[in-house]
Amino acid sequence: xxxxxxxxxxxxxxxxxxxxxxxxxxxxxxxxxxxxxxxxxxxxxxxxxxxxxxxxxxxxxxxxxxxxxxxxxxxxxxxxxxxxxxxxxxxxxxxxxxxxxxxxxxxxxxxxxxxxxxxxxxxxxxxxxxxxxxxxxxxxxxxxxxxxxxxxxxxxxxxxxxxxxxxxxxxxxxxxxxxxxxxxxxxxxxxxxxxxxxxxxxxxxxxxxxxxxxxxxxxxxxxxxxxxxxxxxxxxxxxxxxxxxxxxxxx
Amino acid sequence: xxxxxxxxxxxxxxxxxxxxxxxxxxxxxxxxxxxxxxxxxxxxxxxxxxxxxxxxxxxxxxxxxxxxxxxxxxxxxxxxxxxxxxxxxxxxxxxxxxxxxxxxxxxxxxxxxxxxxxxxxxxxxxxxxxxxxxxxxxxxxxxxxxxxxxxxxxxxxxxxxxxxxxxxxxxxxxxxxxxxxxxxxxxxxxxxxxxxxxxxxxxxxxxxxxxxxxxxxxxxxxxxxxxxxxxxxxxxxxxxxxxxxxxxxxxxxxxxxxxxxxxxxxxxxxxxxxxxxxxxxxxxxxxxxxxxxxxxxxxxxxxxxxxxxxxxxxxxxxxxxxxxxxxxx
Ligand SMILES: Cc1cc2nc3c(=O)[nH]c(=O)nc-3n(C[C@H](O)[C@H](O)[C@H](O)COP(=O)(O)OP(=O)(O)OC[C@H]3O[C@@H](n4cnc5c(N)ncnc54)[C@H](O)[C@@H]3O)c2cc1C
Numbered sequence: 001x002x003x004x005x006x007x008x009x010x011x012x013x014x015x016x017x018x019x020x021x022x023x024x025x026x027x028x029x030x031x032x033x034x035x036x037x038x039x040x041x042x043x044x045x046x047x048x049x050x051x052x053x054x055x056x057x058x059x060x061x062x063x064x065x066x067x068x069x070x071x072x073x074x075x076x077x078x079x080x081x082x083x084x085x086x087x088x089x090x091x092x093x094x095x096x097x098x099x100x101x102x103x104x105x106x107x108x109x110x111x112x113x114x115x116x117x118x119x120x121x122x123x124x125x126x127x128x129x130x131x132x133x134x135x136x137x138x139x140x141x142x143x144x145x146x147x148x149x150x151x152x153x154x155x156x157x158x159x160x161x162x163x164x165x166x167x168x169x170x171x172x173x174x175x176x177x178x179x180x181x182x183x184x185x186x187x188x189x190x191x192x193x194x195x196x197x198x199x200x201x202x203x204x205x206x207x208x209x210x211x212x213x214x215x216x217x218x219x220x221x222x223x224x225x226x227x228x229x230x231x232x233x234x235x236x237x238x239x240x241x242x243x244x245x246x247x248x249x250x251x
Numbered sequence: 252x253x254x255x256x257x258x259x260x261x262x263x264x265x266x267x268x269x270x271x272x273x274x275x276x277x278x279x280x281x282x283x284x285x286x287x288x289x290x291x292x293x294x295x296x297x298x299x300x301x302x303x304x305x306x307x308x309x310x311x312x313x314x315x316x317x318x319x320x321x322x323x324x325x326x327x328x329x330x331x332x333x334x335x336x337x338x339x340x341x342x343x344x345x346x347x348x349x350x351x352x353x354x355x356x357x358x359x360x361x362x363x364x365x366x367x368x369x370x371x372x373x374x375x376x377x378x379x380x381x382x383x384x385x386x387x388x389x390x391x392x393x394x395x396x397x398x399x400x401x402x403x404x405x406x407x408x409x410x411x412x413x414x415x416x417x418x419x420x421x422x423x424x425x426x427x428x429x430x431x432x433x434x435x436x437x438x439x440x441x442x443x444x445x446x447x448x449x450x451x452x453x454x455x456x457x458x459x460x461x462x463x464x465x466x467x468x469x470x471x472x473x474x475x476x477x478x479x480x481x482x483x484x485x486x487x488x489x490x491x492x493x494x495x496x497x498x499x500x501x502x503x504x505x506x507x508x509x510x511x512x513x514x515x516x517x518x519x520x521x522x523x524x525x526x527x528x529x530x531x532x533x534x535x536x537x538x539x540x541x542x543x544x545x546x547x548x549x550x551x552x553x554x555x556x557x558x559x560x561x562x563x564x565x566x567x568x569x570x571x572x573x574x575x576x577x578x579x580x
């Protein structure tokens with residue numbers, strides 16, 4: 001089975017702080033593999049364990065994405081394609097999908113895996129757009145994958161409950177929390193990662209006029225309508241809350 | 252196709268009928284139609300959706316297109332993409348609005364890729380500036396926003412976060428309902444739906460609870476969840492949870508509140524160590540009173556809290572329990 005996993009490198013959400021003076025987030029902290037993409041890597045590795053085959057990871061971005069790729073290789077991915085792109089967030093998802101699809105297509109995958117959405121821009125667009133350009137079906141919010149060599153039974157989370165579907169390869173699956181528990185890279189895996197092949201590719205960005213542009217991230221004006229208690233001792237906060245609960249006749 | 256006019260809204264029908272997000276899109280769709288000129292058309296895909304179509308027709312739409320097909324009984328990306336592509340060709344709108352539900356977020360990107368159109372995800376505000384659509388969307392977990400500006404001829408597409416606009420109310424008028432037939436080929440039906448599983452709630456349901464105390468990842472360890480249970484007991488409330496702690500196996504799924512859990516509307520909802528991700532908020536924003544306890548002053552939960560405490564829950568919750576017991580004594 002040919003398995004391709006798309007991953008994105010993002011700022012570690014735990015290090016993102018908001019600068020009160022400028023109203024801008026600080027995004028220059030540690031960079032990590034986007035959290036849902038870790039579920040996608042794990043799913044790819046498990047498919048390989050069950051059905052044999054090869055897992056390739058593809059990551060586009062600045063030189064720092066090498067670290068994200070190394071982590072995937074250390075988890076057990078076989079090889080990687082690194083696409084040089086100054087900043088994956090400066091182009092819209094459809095343009096990015098057009099770039100990625102060229103490399104994915106060359107690998108003729110049976111299964112393509114992505115995360116449900118990235119931690120930073122959170123659009124969730126890339127998976128469906130890749131699938132459309134590849135001419136294959138996709139499933140989002142995937143929490144369970146069972147199945148044979150060419151036909152899968154997949155569960156996806158919806159507002160109404162867990163939808164169970166069957167679908168044949170080739171297909172694209174978007175990994176959701178609950179799908180699995182991503183493994184940590186082992187020492188042995190980290191050593192092996194150094195010897196695994198990483199193909200370097202330069203992206204050809206299409207010249208078509210963009211259909212959208214977006215502003216720098218900013219912190220919205222607080223629209224808090226309620227009371228917020230801050231900077232007081234726990235006991236004082238508790239007293240204020242209980243007084244409020246009584247006023248609202250909730251106690 | 253050339254620049255279109257008017258607004259096309261896709262309504263969504265779930266197992267319990269028309270999803271309320273559809274009525275919210277009617278509200279914003281109406282104001283955009285007025286700002287940009289043109290009609291507000293709503294397409295209702297599904298199986299046996301006549302009743303939902305009537306509700307939409309009575310809530311301010313100029314025209315309603317119904318695609319009633321038994322192959323649309325349960326959502327699939329392929330079929331929905333085909334149906335909405337057809338509705339876009341039929342109406343050539345300036346903008347297309349899709350509910351930001353799991354389904355909407357699933358097929359909208361596919362549709363945008365097929366038609367090579369720009370798409371903004373999970374928008375919380377939409378406006379018209381110099382004739383162009385401008386969308387505001389949260390990023391980085393909801394603490395930060397970005398403004399997306401559409402260019403070119405469109406149609407411009409946005410998925411809209413549920414709960415961002417008021418629901419449209421009956422206007423006293425009834426729009427015309429037109430039935431639309433869409434050809435669905437094998438390529439549109441590659442995914443076969445077997446069934447939709449409903450969680451066994453063990454008889455306990457949160458959706459009728461009057462009071463709920465819910466805990467999230469801020470509790471750090473499953474054992475510390477007793478703080479939530481103790482507070483719930485003090486307030487005579489039921490226990491709820493965020494998806495993060497359900498996924499981690501700390502709490503059963505029937506306690507999960509949110510998009511892929513229960514939708515609740517209690518009188519009082521207390522969120523302890525819950526950040527307030529959109530998928531959580533859509534499940535509980537109908538509560539009359541929301542109390543949030545979180546140490547991060549920028550946590551999105553504070554935006555909808557009626558009473559918020561910025562502080563360490565491990566100190567605040569025991570103090571609150573003590574204070575409640577003292578007040579009762
Ligand atoms: C398709 C989809 C469907 C989803 N469906 C749901 C759903 O139905 N329900 C749901 O809940 N989520 C759902 N999610 C997940 C959602 O996006 C969030 O990941 C989840 O709600 C986060 O849970 P949390 O708030 O407990 O954790 P976190 O986001 O990690 O928040 C923990 C919070 O605890 C606070 N904290 C930490 N320590 C302390 C302390 N000592 N004192 C006080 N505060 C502290 C932190 O400041 C933080 O705000 C869905 C996601 C997707 C993509």
